[in-house]
Amino acid sequence: MRTAVVIGAGLIGTSIALSLSAKGVTVYLADREPMAVLTAAALGAGQAGEPPGPVDLAILSVPPGEIAPTLKDAQHRNVARAYTDVASVKSQAFEAIEDAGCDTRTYLGGHPMAGGERSGPLAARADLFEGRVWALVPTASTSDDTWHTVRTLVELCGAVPLVMDPHGHDRAVALVSHTPHLVASLMAARLEHAAENEVSMAGQGVRDVTRIAAGDPDLWLDILSANAGTVADILSELAHDLDEAISALRGLTDEDGTRRGKDAQALTGLLTRGCAGHGRIPHKRDALQGSYVTVSVLIGDQPGELARLFTDVGAAGVNIEDVFIDHAPGQVTGLVEMLVTAEAAERLTRTLRMPSTIMAR
Amino acid sequence: MRTAVVIGAGLIGTSIALSLSAKGVTVYLADREPMAVLTAAALGAGQAGEPPGPVDLAILSVPPGEIAPTLKDAQHRNVARAYTDVASVKSQAFEAIEDAGCDTRTYLGGHPMAGGERSGPLAARADLFEGRVWALVPTASTSDDTWHTVRTLVELCGAVPLVMDPHGHDRAVALVSHTPHLVASLMAARLEHAAENEVSMAGQGVRDVTRIAAGDPDLWLDILSANAGTVADILSELAHDLDEAISALRGLTDEDGTRRGKDAQALTGLLTRGCAGHGRIPHKRDALQGSYVTVSVLIGDQPGELARLFTDVGAAGVNIEDVFIDHAPGQVTGLVEMLVTAEAAERLTRTLRMPSTIMAR
Numbered sequence: 001m002r003t004a005v006v007i008g009a010g011l012i013g014t015s016i017a018l019s020l021s022a023k024g025v026t027v028y029l030a031d032r033e034p035m036a037v038l039t040a041a042a043l044g045a046g047q048a049g050e051p052p053g054p055v056d057l058a059i060l061s062v063p064p065g066e067i068a069p070t071l072k073d074a075q076h077r078n079v080a081r082a083y084t085d086v087a088s089v090k091s092q093a094f095e096a097i098e099d100a101g102c103d104t105r106t107y108l109g110g111h112p113m114a115g116g117e118r119s120g121p122l123a124a125r126a127d128l129f130e131g132r133v134w135a136l137v138p139t140a141s142t143s144d145d146t147w148h149t150v151r152t153l154v155e156l157c158g159a160v161p162l163v164m165d166p167h168g169h170d171r172a173v174a175l176v177s178h179t180p181h182l183v184a185s186l187m188a189a190r191l192e193h194a195a196e197n198e199v200s201m202a203g204q205g206v207r208d209v210t211r212i213a214a215g216d217p218d219l220w221l222d223i224l225s226a227n228a229g230t231v232a233d234i235l236s237e238l239a240h241d242l243d244e245a246i247s248a249l250r251g252l253t254d255e256d257g258t259r260r261g262k263d264a265q266a267l268t269g270l271l272t273r274g275c276a277g278h279g280r281i282p283h284k285r286d287a288l289q290g291s292y293v294t295v296s297v298l299i300g301d302q303p304g305e306l307a308r309l310f311t312d313v314g315a316a317g318v319n320i321e322d323v324f325i326d327h328a329p330g331q332v333t334g335l336v337e338m339l340v341t342a343e344a345a346e347r348l349t350r351t352l353r354m355p356s357t358i359m360a361r
Numbered sequence: 362m363r364t365a366v367v368i369g370a371g372l373i374g375t376s377i378a379l380s381l382s383a384k385g386v387t388v389y390l391a392d393r394e395p396m397a398v399l400t401a402a403a404l405g406a407g408q409a410g411e412p413p414g415p416v417d418l419a420i421l422s423v424p425p426g427e428i429a430p431t432l433k434d435a436q437h438r439n440v441a442r443a444y445t446d447v448a449s450v451k452s453q454a455f456e457a458i459e460d461a462g463c464d465t466r467t468y469l470g471g472h473p474m475a476g477g478e479r480s481g482p483l484a485a486r487a488d489l490f491e492g493r494v495w496a497l498v499p500t501a502s503t504s505d506d507t508w509h510t511v512r513t514l515v516e517l518c519g520a521v522p523l524v525m526d527p528h529g530h531d532r533a534v535a536l537v538s539h540t541p542h543l544v545a546s547l548m549a550a551r552l553e554h555a556a557e558n559e560v561s562m563a564g565q566g567v568r569d570v571t572r573i574a575a576g577d578p579d580l581w582l583d584i585l586s587a588n589a590g591t592v593a594d595i596l597s598e599l600a601h602d603l604d605e606a607i608s609a610l611r612g613l614t615d616e617d618g619t620r621r622g623k624d625a626q627a628l629t630g631l632l633t634r635g636c637a638g639h640g641r642i643p644h645k646r647d648a649l650q651g652s653y654v655t656v657s658v659l660i661g662d663q664p665g666e667l668a669r670l671f672t673d674v675g676a677a678g679v680n681i682e683d684v685f686i687d688h689a690p691g692q693v694t695g696l697v698e699m700l701v702t703a704e705a706a707e708r709l710t711r712t713l714r715m716p717s718t719i720m721a722r
């Protein structure tokens with residue numbers, strides 16, 4: 001791939017342009033907002049304006065509802081030899097593309113699993129897609145040449161391609177992205193009118209459960225609109241479990257305090273299915289051999305405390321698989337938890353002179 | 362406080378014993394499991410066995426259902442001058458204490474907000490409570506001496522005391538701990554039978570929402586049992602929002618694709634309340650002045666990569682407020698996101714020679 005045009009210079013479009021430009025591809029930038037194009041160009045993402053002749057690939061980085069008309073127009077003007085998009089929902093766009101009479105041979109749908117909480121070209125990064133999954137959703141007639149070009153795009157961006165059909169893709173993102181977002185919102189909404197001392201009891205658990213609820217409501221309304229039916233189906237299944245849980249909680253103990261078997265079983269069933277479902281999410285450590293333990297260290301808030309800790313860790317020749325900092329409410333200390341191999345944990349605690357801080361995880 | 366007895370040498374009891382022993386308090390350890398006492402004593406938590414005479418404080422680190430009988434028995438044997446417990450639910454235990462005819466003047470309920478996912482004396486740490494909230498729940502007749510002794514315990518453990526009444530306490534933990542746990546379980550349960558390519562699309566969002574669902578089902582059934590009514594009430598409120606969200610999703614677009622105002626409004630309302638609720642959770646950075654930005658760096662998986670990064674960070678004299686590692690599925694690279702002040706970000710990116718990696722957060 002030598003030439004490309006990015007139509008829509010937002011976070012994703014500009015990040016793709018930065019990534020391709022860094023790999024030597026000549027990138028043209030178009031957006032209905034002139035400022036977005038100028039900003040992206042100033043960041044080194046490519047040159048402003050339409051390409052002089054057909055380029056190898058056009059990347060449509062526009063909202064789901066604009067893909068069909070943008071594709072129709074670009075194909076009409078013969079802007080590129082192949083076309084892809086980056087929309088997070090696919091079925092509706094595919095229907096619209098058919099209805100608009102677009103050429104489905106030169107189009108291959110795409111969805112890089114990156115970005116989200118930030119937006120705009122200023123948030124763009126050339127490495128945004130490094131190691132991320134990039135869903136590829138072909139039409140029934142996507143040509144080999146188009147396949148080849150879009151695969152090259154994914155490779156140049158350092159992403160991991162995953163081929164899916166439109167409905168399978170939309171069901172997957174409903175399950176791992178759209179439904180979790182609404183679930184986080186539902187939990188977070190319960191905190192809106194909580195008392196001050198109630199929220200001051202919040203630990204890392206509720207923080208994690210509600211973190212993504214901070215996302216932009218307008219953006220999320222757009223995303224949910226394009227996948228509403230599928231998300232509603234999954235939420236209905238969840239609502240069924242929820243009703244069962246509420247009824248089990250209400251009936252859990254008799255007047256005299258003894259626990260009712262049936263209700264206890266229903267709750268244990270839900271908790272157990274939750275464990276199993278959580279275990280389905282691939283973790284980096286699943287791919288690695290051996291067992292891991294968490295080494296915890298309490299640090300202060302002075303500049304360089306974390307640096308000193310990791311310098312010691314480096315001196316011990318230990319590789320940290322995962323790290324997590326738990327901030328204490330109203331205190332200037334933080335608990336750093338480092339996931340390492342059992343063998344490394346021994347070396348690490350010896351180096352850090354902290355005999356009683358290893359915990360199994 | 363010079364002497365104490367810890368009854369129940371689990372994670373919390375042993376951690377308290379380790380903390381008190383480190384501060385020079387003579388600690389006795391009791392548990393119906395002799396192995397737990399021996400393990401805790403071997404870790405340096407104190408000496409096995411009952412104290413020879415009344416100690417200053419007895420810490421009942423037993424399940425909620427055993428607090429009343431354990432307190433009754435300990436008071437009958439005149440084990441201590443003051444008594445506290447560490448149970449995560451209070452109302453039921455308070456009723457049982459009244460019913461059992463315990464002396465409520467020498468008792469002050471407690472609940473340190475720490476621990477949870479691990480259990481047993483081997484997981485104990487002297488610094489488990491450093492900077493954590495420790496709820497103090499007095500009876501109507503708790504004496505000044507008892508107050509003084511239990512406050513000293515909280516101080517020696519480095520925790521932050523927060524005084525609450527039993528119902529207020531139980532409502533707070535239902536809201537920020539028990540309900541979030543079930544919500545995480547409900548979401549995670551949807552993933553149990555997901556297809557392989559569906560879960561491979563999982564990003565950090567769904568990971569965070571479901572993380573605590575991995576907790577032990579038996580332990581959580583116990584916790585939920587003691588606070589079932591309050592959790593059911595909050596879940597019922599959540600179920601109301603959920604039903605509204607499902608119905609709004611189903612009605613969101615007309616046959617011709619136009620969005621219905623009423624349903625869009627309902628969804629935006631939920632998403633906006635979620636944002637507001639999320640904003641109620643106190644974050645460490647709320648307490649600090651200035652604004653923060655995230656500096657992102659892509660690192661490899663070789664031992665010492667993180668160490669080298671944090672050594673460079675240390676060399677720049679930069680204090681990291683928060684750090685987050687996003688692992689890429691099937692890849693050996695990780696994206697490290699560091700939250701720092703805007704001023705420090707500038708210095709940091711100069712040191713790391715990475716001009717285009719600053720993002721606003």
